[in-house]
Amino acid sequence: MYENVHESYTELYRRIGYKVFETSVKKVIGIEELKYHLNGKINLFWGQSGVGKSSLLNLMFPGLKLKIGEISDSTSKGKHTTVTVLLKKVDANTFIIDTPGIREIDPYGITKHDLGHYFKEFLQFITKCKFNTCTHQHEPGCAVIKAVDVGDINIERYKSYLKILDTIEEDLFF
Ligand SMILES: Nc1nc2c(ncn2[C@@H]2O[C@H](COP(=O)(O)OP(=O)(O)OP(=O)(O)O)[C@@H](O)[C@H]2O)c(=O)[nH]1
Ligand SMILES: [Mg+2]
Ligand SMILES: [Zn+2]
Incomplete structure (x- = not known):
């Protein structure tokens, strides 16, 4: 329906009611705005392996020095670089939780009709x-x-x- 897939997801999720931040680590886009919205909260980064969660966090908070992975050439997927879940304090009342990427969603404790x-x-x-x-x-x-x-x-x-x-x-x- 849309010419640009990326555009469509942004529009779609905004319409549903989610706050969407468009970012690029390579082009340094949207970093300050995202960082501003993390301020004073406990923030959990969650999503597929290789999408750039740790890269984004390193750019916003260089002190974190998180390990960055490669994307597998054969599958174009991430290689599960982050392997542990850690809560880190980045200032007096801002916390970051980087998580290992997921392969698929496995909803635990949710019933079919829920x-x-x-x-x-x-x-x-x-x-x-x-x-x-x-x-x-x-x-x-x-x-x-x-x-x-x-x-x-x-x-x-x-x-x-x-x-x-x-x-x-x-x-x-x-
Ligand atoms: N082009 C582009 N590449 C990016 C961007 N962010 C991260 N990458 C690249 O994507 C790869 C994976 O980045 P990571 O930050 O390790 O991804 P992750 O989501 O933390 O992956 P897991 O720890 O496995 O869950 C690296 O090669 C990054 O250099 C981006 O904004 N643009
Ligand atoms: Mg990671
Ligand atoms: Zn129905």
Whole structure:
């Protein structure tokens, strides 16, 4: 739909209601703005291996001296350079947690029919599904599927939802 994939994700997540900072370590873009928003908080950096979490942190806080990895030529993925989770103090009330990259999301303790609640733009539709245990896959009267059909929910987000749903074991408690 969009010409620029990067642009589309920025727009998409802003529309959903997330704060998005566009940064580049190589071109030094967006660094000061991000740093400003970390001030006075406990900040956790989380995401796929090789996306540049540690690089970004080093640029904002050179004292951290975090190890930076390479990207594998064969898979274009990161090599899991950061292997431990450490909480570091960067000033009186600002803390940083760098984390090892993840390969995939494995939601622990979330049931199939709860997952939709973690997709915040689904919330306004979930309450309109015919069944209150709807998992928004094929159930009749599903308001989420309808919202995807008319473009109120982005199809990529819905596909992510289905992919994660697939990794959840059948609910043991229902
Ligand atoms: N072009 C470009 N490359 C970057 C940028 N940030 C990081 N890199 C490169 O991406 C590679 C991985 O960077 P890391 O900072 O180790 O990535 P990470 O997210 O901490 O990876 P893990 O510790 O494995 O989770 C390195 O080769 C960096 O030089 C960026 O903004 N632009
Ligand atoms: Mg790292
Ligand atoms: Zn539904």
